[in-house]
Amino acid sequence: MREFEYAAPRTVKEAVALLARANGDARCLAGGTDLIAQMKEGRRSPSLIVDIKRIPDLMRLDYVERRGLRLGAGVPCSTIYEHPVVREKYPIIVDACSLVGSLQIQNRASVGGNLCNGAPSADTAPAFLALNATAVVAGPRGRRQLPLTEFFVGPGKTALAPGELLVEIIVPPPPARSAGNYLRFIPRNEMDIAVAGVGSVVVLGAKGVCKDARIALASVAPVPLRAHEAEERLRGRPLDAEAIREAGALAAAACKPISDVRGSADYRRHLVNVLTQRTLYACLKQLGVTGES
């Protein structure tokens, strides 16, 4: 590992100044579960590491009735899924965060790091995409907000400009009669990279009609993405078996998977179809509507 400088600033402003000074050769350090592993392998060798865990803004987790959830980029997964408000209002975040690696990993790994690492397989990405989350980013020219759908640019690439860091993720308050679920497929029970992952959020209107649906996919395209056509097909319709079957097929059509050691492209498309249907049924179950499965 190449030698590097280490800094643990106390404010976002200091962090931005440090990143600016390093001319793109610095990296933020949250839980380090991706970064330290990458540095050991020699895949990354920054000259400066900016540990963000001592910045209060990045370690905050709070919920405000009108604005929703503000999730600091550095908060570890276990703190998130143990939080009573998250458990009550955002079951899909609990699903996703409790899947990231082992307990040892979850005690360090942050959602910010998961998103900023930019892996197509990032398990928290579909959950936050389906929740219509917004990323708050700070940089030399101040703060900006962007919808999470614009955050992923390519494998390992995000919309963060050099010198920018992710401060927090804002998730709108859950609408009445909404539910969410994230499922992934891996070849073993714990600790593996998703072959496919699907997160769905459903909002029900009167008479079981679907008011809104958001479906997001991981591991099946160069970036995590939303399956817009599948969502469209559900809106304004009763969420019955036929609608759910069609949504599954449309979600499968929306992805652009590769074939690799974990699974062929066809297998992945099939998984997306099945997982999409299962997440939708899980949402109905959460809402107390008995769907067949």
Added chain:
Amino acid sequence: MTVNGERYELLVDSRQTLLDALREGLSLYGTKEGCGNGNCGSCTVLLDDKPVDSCLVFALEADGHKVTTVEGLAKDGRLHPVQQSFMEHGSLQCGFCTPGFLVSAKALLDRNPNPTEHEVRLAIAGNLCRCTGYDKIVRAVMDAAAQGRGQRTAG
């Protein structure tokens, strides 16, 4: 940092992991390095009472924090119940993975003194063992939990 209740000041290279600092800096060789990348859990320690893989933590990050290693489990010459239980159940063969399992198990029992078998298996899912087949480990943890309950009711 505070390790097993004692305060230490340590000069470290920025590249040193917490694992390196414990082994090389403090000669605490209980914590083992298996994979070095977060997969095997043999380097598990408690950082502020939570299990983490010390191979994926820079020593500098632990500045001002509390660390517990397997050496910190026994108190006043008495083994921690989960250590005792591992011995009684023969839950180790080569023993390389054992410190990591003990630390993970202690953290579980501190948080949840009455775990189900499923909860035990989840808590140690980040620890790999190439020898035992896990069953004896799970039984030892369940038994340590049961004995802890017995002691509490008795006392």
